[in-house]
Amino acid sequence: MNKNAKIYVAGHRGMVGSAIVENLKANGYENLLTATSSELDLRNQKATNAFIAEQKPDVVIIAAARVGGILANNEYPWQFLYDNLMIEANLINAAHENDIQDLIFLGSSCIYPKHADQPLKEEYLLTGPLEPTNEWYAIAKISGIKLCQALNKQYGRKYISMMPTNLYGPRDNFDLKTSHVLPAMIRKFHEAKENGHAPVPLWGTGSPMREFLHVEDLAESVLFIMEYEDELEYDLTNAGTGEDLTIKKLAETVQQVVGHEGDIDWDSSKPDGTPRKLMDVSRINELGWKADIGLEEGIRDTYQWFLDHLDEIKEVEINS
Numbered sequence: 001m002n003k004n005a006k007i008y009v010a011g012h013r014g015m016v017g018s019a020i021v022e023n024l025k026a027n028g029y030e031n032l033l034t035a036t037s038s039e040l041d042l043r044n045q046k047a048t049n050a051f052i053a054e055q056k057p058d059v060v061i062i063a064a065a066r067v068g069g070i071l072a073n074n075e076y077p078w079q080f081l082y083d084n085l086m087i088e089a090n091l092i093n094a095a096h097e098n099d100i101q102d103l104i105f106l107g108s109s110c111i112y113p114k115h116a117d118q119p120l121k122e123e124y125l126l127t128g129p130l131e132p133t134n135e136w137y138a139i140a141k142i143s144g145i146k147l148c149q150a151l152n153k154q155y156g157r158k159y160i161s162m163m164p165t166n167l168y169g170p171r172d173n174f175d176l177k178t179s180h181v182l183p184a185m186i187r188k189f190h191e192a193k194e195n196g197h198a199p200v201p202l203w204g205t206g207s208p209m210r211e212f213l214h215v216e217d218l219a220e221s222v223l224f225i226m227e228y229e230d231e232l233e234y235d236l237t238n239a240g241t242g243e244d245l246t247i248k249k250l251a252e253t254v255q256q257v258v259g260h261e262g263d264i265d266w267d268s269s270k271p272d273g274t275p276r277k278l279m280d281v282s283r284i285n286e287l288g289w290k291a292d293i294g295l296e297e298g299i300r301d302t303y304q305w306f307l308d309h310l311d312e313i314k315e316v317e318i319n320s
């Protein structure tokens with residue numbers, strides 16, 4: 001990839017988008033294009049088309065989306081379906097209409113059937129029913145994959161869909177109503193420790209299993225795919241560590257890193273969601289990329305970021 005290539009990172013202020021921008025800059029790509037959601041609402045097709053036509057990036061990386069944890073997905077099906085459909089459709093269509101040949105679309109592990117065999121292979125897509133708490137988001141992301149594959153098939157585009165597992169790291173969402181489990185645990189254990197090691201309320205039974213990839217590893221995988229010079233055999237690839245653990249074990253790990261010494265109270269009235277969603281990462285591993293950051297090291301790094309940015313932790317509304 002030419003280091004002077006103009007690369008548009010949609011969603012550059014998010015946890016993933018900001019890690020991708022940092023990674024690109026560290027690897028000598030300075031000609032980066034970005035726009036905040038107030039500068040460019042990607043749900044607006046006319047504005048998105050005009051932006052892409054005017055700016056003419058060489059590469060588009062889609063890290064813009066409506067994102068949230070299990071309760072937020074369950075509570076706001078409309079936003080998780082509609083916003084994500086519009087964002088991806090507008091960007092993928094505008095890239096094609098402006099003859100941009102390279103695009104990377106980020107989906108998520110929730111696209112796979114709830115009870116698919118583990119680890120999840122890319123070919124398991126659409127082979128069974130989805131997890132009800134996030135089927136709205138999943139259908140949007142599956143549609144994004146199909147939009148890319150239709151353009152690849154019909155017009156010879158090279159639009160690659162990458163499916164990351166659960167991600168975490170600096171600039172994650174720590175709003176307890178809308179966040180994912182790992183940042184929620186970091187904040188809950190920290191605040192409880194500061195409150196005399198008060199009991200920590202966690203959701204579900206603790207028995208589901210999850211895989212966690214540090215966002216800096218994910219950014220490296222996006223760079224790897226973007227720079228891959230040979231013809232890619234597949235236009236859909238998972239990205240993960242290939243290892244998972246129970247939510248209960250995750251809680252014990254975060255509790256130990258944070259230094260909380262109180263009780264954990266499991267609220268089984270809250271949903272567990274998918275029992276397990278371990279990604280099969282053999283496709284991307286065989287190409288030459290592997291995750292590097294271990295979970296405990298990554299949690300320590302993220303907790304430190306959280307402590308250094310306590311004054312910046314903000315509410316994240318979904319129905320805005």
Ligand SMILES: NC(=O)C1=CN([C@@H]2O[C@H](COP(=O)(O)OP(=O)(O)OC[C@H]3O[C@@H](n4cnc5c(N)ncnc54)[C@H](OP(=O)(O)O)[C@@H]3O)[C@@H](O)[C@H]2O)C=CC1
Nearest residue numbers: 011013014015016036037041042064065067106108166167
């Ligand atoms: N977090 C996770 O665990 C996982 C995330 N992913 C995927 O990674 C990608 C990024 O996720 P993540 O970084 O966690 O999400 P964040 O919520 O941290 O960031 C999302 C970004 O999308 C932008 N955005 C949202 N709506 C709009 C809109 N209407 N118009 C323009 N921009 C918009 C926001 O821009 P602004 O800040 O300017 O408002 C924000 O920067 C998503 O595609 C997600 O599906 C996949 C697997 C797991």
Ligand SMILES: C[C@H]1O[C@H](OP(=O)(O)OP(=O)(O)OC[C@H]2O[C@@H](n3cnc4c(=O)[nH]c(N)nc43)[C@H](O)[C@@H]2O)[C@@H](O)[C@@H](O)C1=O
Nearest residue numbers: 069070073108110134179180181184202203204271272273
């Ligand atoms: C990336 C992926 O993320 C989402 O799927 P998820 O992995 O099920 O989401 P989650 O991280 O919010 O929960 C993981 C597990 O953890 C348990 N849990 C315990 N205590 C808390 C808690 O305090 N907060 C949260 N959020 N979960 C908790 C929770 O009950 C569940 O069993 C999709 O919506 C979709 O966005 C997607 O693709």
